[in-house]
Amino acid sequence: MREFGFELSLCAVLEAAGEPMARGHSEVEATPNGRSEADATPSDGSETTPIVARQLGGGVARPGGRVLDTVLVEPGPTFDERATITSDRIPQVVIDADLGPGRARRVTDALDCRPDRARSIAEHAAEIGVLELERRSGHLHARQTARYPADWFGEIVGIENKPDLGTPGALETQLRTDASLGLVDRIVLATESYVTGAHRNRIPDEVGIWRFDPDDGELTVIRDAEHLAVADSGVEILDRQPGRADVAIASPADKRRARRRIAERAYGKGWRTFSFPNCGEIEPRSEHDDVQLPWCAWKNRLVDPASECGPDCPGFDPGDPPAVDPAADRAAASPWVADPDGHKRDQVGLDRY
Ligand code: SF4
Numbered sequence: 001m002r003e004f005g006f007e008l009s010l011c012a013v014l015e016a017a018g019e020p021m022a023r024g025h026s027e028v029e030a031t032p033n034g035r036s037e038a039d040a041t042p043s044d045g046s047e048t049t050p051i052v053a054r055q056l057g058g059g060v061a062r063p064g065g066r067v068l069d070t071v072l073v074e075p076g077p078t079f080d081e082r083a084t085i086t087s088d089r090i091p092q093v094v095i096d097a098d099l100g101p102g103r104a105r106r107v108t109d110a111l112d113c114r115p116d117r118a119r120s121i122a123e124h125a126a127e128i129g130v131l132e133l134e135r136r137s138g139h140l141h142a143r144q145t146a147r148y149p150a151d152w153f154g155e156i157v158g159i160e161n162k163p164d165l166g167t168p169g170a171l172e173t174q175l176r177t178d179a180s181l182g183l184v185d186r187i188v189l190a191t192e193s194y195v196t197g198a199h200r201n202r203i204p205d206e207v208g209i210w211r212f213d214p215d216d217g218e219l220t221v222i223r224d225a226e227h228l229a230v231a232d233s234g235v236e237i238l239d240r241q242p243g244r245a246d247v248a249i250a251s252p253a254d255k256r257r258a259r260r261r262i263a264e265r266a267y268g269k270g271w272r273t274f275s276f277p278n279c280g281e282i283e284p285r286s287e288h289d290d291v292q293l294p295w296c297a298w299k300n301r302l303v304d305p306a307s308e309c310g311p312d313c314p315g316f317d318p319g320d321p322p323a324v325d326p327a328a329d330r331a332a333a334s335p336w337v338a339d340p341d342g343h344k345r346d347q348v349g350l351d352r353y
Contacts, residue, residue, distance in 0.1 A: 002163070002301070002302075002304075003069075003161055003162075003163055004302065004303075004304040005214060005293075005301060005302030005303075005304075006161055006163040006190075006192060006212070006214050007054060007069055007070060007161045008271070008274075008286075008293050008294075008302060009212075009214035009217065009286060009293070009302070010070060010159070010161065010190055010212050010214070010219070011052050011054055011070055011271040012217075012286060012291040012293065013212070013217045013219060014050065014052050014070070014072060014219075015049070015050070015052045015271070015291075015333050015334055016291070016333065017219075018048050018049055018050060019050060019072050019074075019157060020210070020219060020221050048074070048075075049075075049333075049334055049335055050072040050073055050074050050075070050157075050334075051072070051073040051075070051153075051263075051266050051267055051270070051334060051335065051336060052070065052071070052072055052266075052270065052271050052334065053070070053071045053073070053265065053266035053267075053269050053270055053271050054069060054070050054071070054269075054271040054273065055067055055068075055069065055273070056068050056071050056262055056265050056266060056269070057261075057262075057265075058071075058158055058178065058183060058184065058262065059181075059183075059236060059258075060181065060183060060234070060236055060248070060250035060254050060255060060258045061236050061238065061248035061250065061254075062236070062238055062248075063258065063261070065236075065238060066174065066177060066178070066181075068158040068159070068160070068184070068262075069159055069160055069161040070158075070159035070161060070190070070271070071156065071157070071158055071159070071184075071262060071266050072156070072157040072159070073153050073154075073156050073262075073263050073266045073267065074153065074154035074155045074156070074157075075152070075153065075154060075335055076151045076152050076153045076154040077151055077152075078149035078150075078151050078152045079149075079152045079153070079335060081146070081149040081152065082148075082149050082152035082153075082267070083152075083335065083336065083337040083340060084146070084337070084340045085129060085130060085145065085146050085148075085340065086128045086129045086130055086340060087128075087268070087327075087336065087337060087338055087339065087340060088128040088268045089264045089265055089267060089268025089269065090125070090128075090130050090148070090264055090268075091121055091124070091125060092257070092260070092261055092264070093111050093112060093113055093118075093121055094111070094121060094122075094125045094130055094131065095148050095260065095264075096112060097110045097111045097112070097142075098110050099131070099142060099143060099144050100143065100144055100147060101143055101144045101145065101146060101147055102143065103143065104132075104134055104136075104141040104142060104143040105141060105142065105143070106136075106139050106140070106141050107119055107122040107133075107140045107141065107142045108139075108140075110142065119140055122140060122142050125142070126142070129145060129340070130144065130145060131143065131144060131145065132144075132145055150260075152263075153260075153263040153267075155185040155186070156184040156185050156259060156262060156263065156266075157184060157185060157186045157187075157188060157225070158178060158183075158184040158186070158187050158188070159187075159188045159189075159190050159210075160174060160175060160178075160187070160188070160189050160190070161190050161191075162189060162190070162191050162193075163191060163192040163193070163214075164191075164192065164193055165191050165193040165195070165199050166193065168202075171189070171203075172202050172203070172204075173237070173240060175187060175189065175203060175204050175207050176204055176237070177236065177237045178207070178228075179204045179206045179207060179228065180234060180235045180236075180237065181234040181235060181236045181237075181250060181255075182228035182229045182230050182232065182234040182255070183228075183230065183234060183250070183255055183258055183259060183262075184228065184230070184259070184262070185227055185228060185230055186208060186225035186226070186227060186228065187206065187207045187208070187225060187228065188207065188208040188209070188210055188225050189203055189207055189208070189209050189210070190210045190211075190212050190219075191209070191210070191211060191212070192211070192212060192213065192214065193211075194211075195209055195211060195222050200223070205226065206225065206226040206228060207223075207225060208221070208223055208224050208225025208226075209221075209222040209223040210222065230255060230259065231252055231255075232252060233249055233250060233251055233252060233255075234249070234250045234255060235247050235248075235249060235250075236248045236249075236250050267336065270326075270330050270334075270336065272326040272329065272330055274294055274304065274305050274306065275305060275306075275321070276294055276305060276321045276322050276324055277294075277305045277309035277310065277321060278318060278319060278320060278321045279296075279309055279313075279315075279316050279317050279318065279319060279321075280317035280318070280319035281296050281297045281298040281299075281315050281316075281317050282294060282295070282296055282297075282303075282305075282309075282321070282322060283295045283296075283297050283322075284322045284324050286302070291329070291333070292324050292326075292329055296308075296309075296315070298315030298317075299315065
């Protein structure tokens, strides 16, 4: 299977069944209703269903220099408080701002960026329910709608999807970079291939290995991932040439900030980042559960609508796109809250003040 379809199928199973290591399972399999056989809530009452997202920057000095295919973010103790604030990603500069729910401050003083950008970000933050704005003496002031809960997320797992180990590309370098940087708690390689001893020897010891069959949704842990030293400094490989490598040292504080950025992006973005094409051949389904994925009847497989669909496709059959509500699907299948109402959500603009 192509990497896009493999990735979507894996995301669907992980959202339905959770991460196998977190559950102590060696295998997970999605059920027809999209949830795992085991209850999603363990005996201590905490939520274990992770936030699942795909294609997130996994660097520190160069965030987009390494893109993590799939990311799992485990809910932390104050997850519910975070979910109550907004369904969107909260901008880093707003989290870092010297603001609280009490006294309002001038946004150009509180946000560490250019004044025009500070005003624009503050307005966006108000639109998504994170800040409340008011104008005083002609200047825009802001306060938080709620204090930001720093420990809303727990462990972060990065997954490199490589369905076919016969075409590894830069796989080994990518995994060695992840292991030496230690930005996420664990790194896993997911593949559809049979994993040989030669493959194992080329994959860093810290990296876990999962074998995943996208046709039946069965996920088998071949090797557990080791915990990486997320609280220590890490080495980020920025560029590697024969005989030399450019690196940057990521401090523990840099990594804490980057981890929060990843968690926020994962919460806001999720993994349903595709849209369904206006083609009569598209059928929202997957092969092994009722998750709505872009299945093409003409190609008889999952397709990437952004790169494969449109009038240039020989099978294109113009029609209305299917009625699918990805946000409702995500809210039903994960702890993400689509439309929190715990805090004020004024859709405001500067001209209102
Ligand atoms: S445009 Fe082509 S690939 Fe996309 S759904 Fe239609 S037939 Fe399938």
